[in-house]
Amino acid sequence: MAQPVYFTPGPSELYPGVEEHIQAAMAAKLGSISHRSQQFKSIYAHAVTGLRKLLALPENYQILFLSSANEVWERAIQNTVERESFHLVNGAFSERFFEISGELGRSATKYKVPDGEGFDVAQINVPTTAELIALTQNETSTGASMPVADIHLFREKASPEALIFVDAVSSVPFPAFDYTKIDAAYFSVQKCFGLPAGLGVWLLNERCIQKAELLLQKGLSIGSYHSIPSLLKKALSNQTPETPNVLNIYLLGQVVEAMNQKGLDLIRQETELKARLLYTFLETSKTFAPAVKEAAHRSLTTIIATTHLPASEVNNFLAPHHMVVGSGYGQNKETQIRIANFPAHTVDHVKALISSLHALDLA
Amino acid sequence: MAQPVYFTPGPSELYPGVEEHIQAAMAAKLGSISHRSQQFKSIYAHAVTGLRKLLALPENYQILFLSSANEVWERAIQNTVERESFHLVNGAFSERFFEISGELGRSATKYKVPDGEGFDVAQINVPTTAELIALTQNETSTGASMPVADIHLFREKASPEALIFVDAVSSVPFPAFDYTKIDAAYFSVQKCFGLPAGLGVWLLNERCIQKAELLLQKGLSIGSYHSIPSLLKKALSNQTPETPNVLNIYLLGQVVEAMNQKGLDLIRQETELKARLLYTFLETSKTFAPAVKEAAHRSLTTIIATTHLPASEVNNFLAPHHMVVGSGYGQNKETQIRIANFPAHTVDHVKALISSLHALDLA
Numbered sequence: 001m002a003q004p005v006y007f008t009p010g011p012s013e014l015y016p017g018v019e020e021h022i023q024a025a026m027a028a029k030l031g032s033i034s035h036r037s038q039q040f041k042s043i044y045a046h047a048v049t050g051l052r053k054l055l056a057l058p059e060n061y062q063i064l065f066l067s068s069a070n071e072v073w074e075r076a077i078q079n080t081v082e083r084e085s086f087h088l089v090n091g092a093f094s095e096r097f098f099e100i101s102g103e104l105g106r107s108a109t110k111y112k113v114p115d116g117e118g119f120d121v122a123q124i125n126v127p128t129t130a131e132l133i134a135l136t137q138n139e140t141s142t143g144a145s146m147p148v149a150d151i152h153l154f155r156e157k158a159s160p161e162a163l164i165f166v167d168a169v170s171s172v173p174f175p176a177f178d179y180t181k182i183d184a185a186y187f188s189v190q191k192c193f194g195l196p197a198g199l200g201v202w203l204l205n206e207r208c209i210q211k212a213e214l215l216l217q218k219g220l221s222i223g224s225y226h227s228i229p230s231l232l233k234k235a236l237s238n239q240t241p242e243t244p245n246v247l248n249i250y251l252l253g254q255v256v257e258a259m260n261q262k263g264l265d266l267i268r269q270e271t272e273l274k275a276r277l278l279y280t281f282l283e284t285s286k287t288f289a290p291a292v293k294e295a296a297h298r299s300l301t302t303i304i305a306t307t308h309l310p311a312s313e314v315n316n317f318l319a320p321h322h323m324v325v326g327s328g329y330g331q332n333k334e335t336q337i338r339i340a341n342f343p344a345h346t347v348d349h350v351k352a353l354i355s356s357l358h359a360l361d362l363a
Numbered sequence: 364m365a366q367p368v369y370f371t372p373g374p375s376e377l378y379p380g381v382e383e384h385i386q387a388a389m390a391a392k393l394g395s396i397s398h399r400s401q402q403f404k405s406i407y408a409h410a411v412t413g414l415r416k417l418l419a420l421p422e423n424y425q426i427l428f429l430s431s432a433n434e435v436w437e438r439a440i441q442n443t444v445e446r447e448s449f450h451l452v453n454g455a456f457s458e459r460f461f462e463i464s465g466e467l468g469r470s471a472t473k474y475k476v477p478d479g480e481g482f483d484v485a486q487i488n489v490p491t492t493a494e495l496i497a498l499t500q501n502e503t504s505t506g507a508s509m510p511v512a513d514i515h516l517f518r519e520k521a522s523p524e525a526l527i528f529v530d531a532v533s534s535v536p537f538p539a540f541d542y543t544k545i546d547a548a549y550f551s552v553q554k555c556f557g558l559p560a561g562l563g564v565w566l567l568n569e570r571c572i573q574k575a576e577l578l579l580q581k582g583l584s585i586g587s588y589h590s591i592p593s594l595l596k597k598a599l600s601n602q603t604p605e606t607p608n609v610l611n612i613y614l615l616g617q618v619v620e621a622m623n624q625k626g627l628d629l630i631r632q633e634t635e636l637k638a639r640l641l642y643t644f645l646e647t648s649k650t651f652a653p654a655v656k657e658a659a660h661r662s663l664t665t666i667i668a669t670t671h672l673p674a675s676e677v678n679n680f681l682a683p684h685h686m687v688v689g690s691g692y693g694q695n696k697e698t699q700i701r702i703a704n705f706p707a708h709t710v711d712h713v714k715a716l717i718s719s720l721h722a723l724d725l726a
Contacts, residue, residue, distance in 0.1 A: 067605075
């Protein structure tokens with residue numbers, strides 16, 4: 001049976017070559033090797049070295065492997081917030097990070113705008129007592145995106161001690177962050193890296209590490225096996241505290257190597273081209289319209305449209321075309337569709353999708 | 364290149380058919396499906412239903428998917444211990460569970476015997492104030508095992524409110540627990556289920572769930588996305604709070620189905636036969652000897668031997684025979700070898716290993 005192309009916002013279409021990499025991993029029995037072996041350490045180092053190169057990550061940043069972005073939220077609060085975090089909220093995932101801070105007993109405050117809207121950064125007063133500022137570069141639930149230039153303004157807006165955390169779960173490696181203007185960013189491999197789910201990646205600088213050590217020195221609990229110091233100690237010898245998702249770390253290294261060969265410039269250019277094609281279609285469609293009104297706040301990697309036809313019927317129409325789009329998130333399940341524009345999606349994929357959605361317009 | 368048979372104590376040899384199941388998963392594009400889709404819910408239900416059948420799990424037990432056994436330790440303490448846990452310690456992993464309780468700010472006490480020894484249960488006084496009693500059915504670091512009958516004695520020894528947690532990370536589905544005598548057990552899929560690593564499985568009854576709810580009602584933090592109530596709410600609709608390791612949940616369902624077809628009785632008989640062959644050899648070997656002196660306390664699934672020849676040299680000798688054993692744990696890295704006796708290891712595998720180790724004896 002012909003399988004569809006997945007435009008779902010993650011898990012999504014796998015990056016080209018992933019199936020072959022899995023076959024190679026099986027042939028080499030990577031599912032059986034010890035996570036303390038030199039062979040594993042080399043696999044780990046390959047993924048980390050490749051990511052450092054792809055993202056041009058400064059030397060003061062470390063890369064940590066966790067099990068999901070949900071886990072990064074929890075570990076971030078546990079390890080870097082003694083009392084208070086501050087959250088820019090414009091969708092379900094930024095709201096969830098806010099909630100998690102409260103569930104962990106911290107005082108969390110938020111600046112909230114309606115779903116589908118971006119932020120007028122000049123309007124936002126950052127509490128001087130906030131220890132962590134949670135920004136969401138790409139809100140996967142609404143398709144709203146913060147321009148990177150806006151993110152970079154928060155270093156000046158926040159107190160000097162505050163740590164600036166950026167949710168880029170469904171956009172890395174696209175956003176060109178100035179890593180001196182933020183302190184941490186994180187993503188999941190089942191989004192733009194086109195991998196099976198089960199791995200979250202946390203980029204963080206020495207300021208986050210120092211904060212975790214400070215809380216520990218104060219006698220506060222910062223968790224256990226996945227505290228920053230515990231993760232870091234193992235990371236420095238290319239390992240994890242627990243037995244990790246070895247296969248996904250291997251696959252991440254392979255995909256990152258392929259991305260480095262292709263070049264991030266080209267990946268970004270293609271992302272912009274595909275996004276332009278999609279938004280241009282949505283703006284003229286009879287059935288669909290961009291869910292985010294203001295063009296400057298529209299995500300280029302997770303493109304969300306309101307739909308007159310229920311989302312389930314859109315997918316029924318697309319099924320014989322062998323394509324799937326994501327339904328809307330939460331209460332927008334049937335009133336919106338979500339279209340992933342990830343590096344695994346080729347220009348031809350996107351043109352074919354637009355052609356099919358256009359046919360739906362005419363049907 | 365011919366790949367070795369992995370007798371390492373996990374990750375280890377993959378269960379027969381896993382490679383084909385991965386190929387089938389790739390052909391069906393299971394790496395791309397949504398973790399909120401009906402297709403995923405069916406995969407989840409298949410794994411859970413199969414596990415319930417394999418383990419003859421009573422209806423008052425729930426099955427939760429976490430990322431590792433390390434995570435189960437942390438979630439167990441967070442969710443079911445307000446003040447105090449009590450740990451039977453006879454190796455690195457039982458010690459680590461003890462440490463984690465302290466790192467999470469609880470008062471942890473332990474009853475410790477030297478590595479390689481079992482417990483004389485009659486000697487152990489369980490503190491009446493302990494809320495969680497941590498038993499280790501199979502200590503993967505030392506090869507010591509608690510007889511199931513000894514585990515079952517703790518219900519009477521502990522206070523009625525205490526929860527009895529059993530680490531069976533590297534032994535499930537072998538131990539025939541009376542689930543009315545314990546409250547939770549947990550394992551990792553890269554051990555006896557012969558899967559790639561990246562998934563911990565937690566079996567727990569309503570008493571654990573009620574304790575978590577009680578702590579929450581008291582205003583205590585029990586974590587966030589992976590608190591028991593959060594996990595349970597999603598589990599009841601065959602989902603997880605985060606995007607999980609979908610591929611491993613699928614593979615677990617397939618392996619469990621194969622184990623159900625084979626029958627747990629036969630798996631247990633083969634485990635006992637292979638263990639008998641291995642221990643009989645070790646007892647007569649010139650190079651090796653069972654690390655656990657008392658036969659009643661020897662693990663049947665992770666068999667550990669002291670070795671006169673450094674473990675690395677044992678593996679050098681085995682390499683041309685296409686076999687790998689585990690090195691000793693921690694400070695025993697070179698002075699012990701660890702031999703996994705998991706369902707993926709056939710009687711013929713074990714006979715061939717013994718034949719090679721016997722040749723080493725004669726060399």
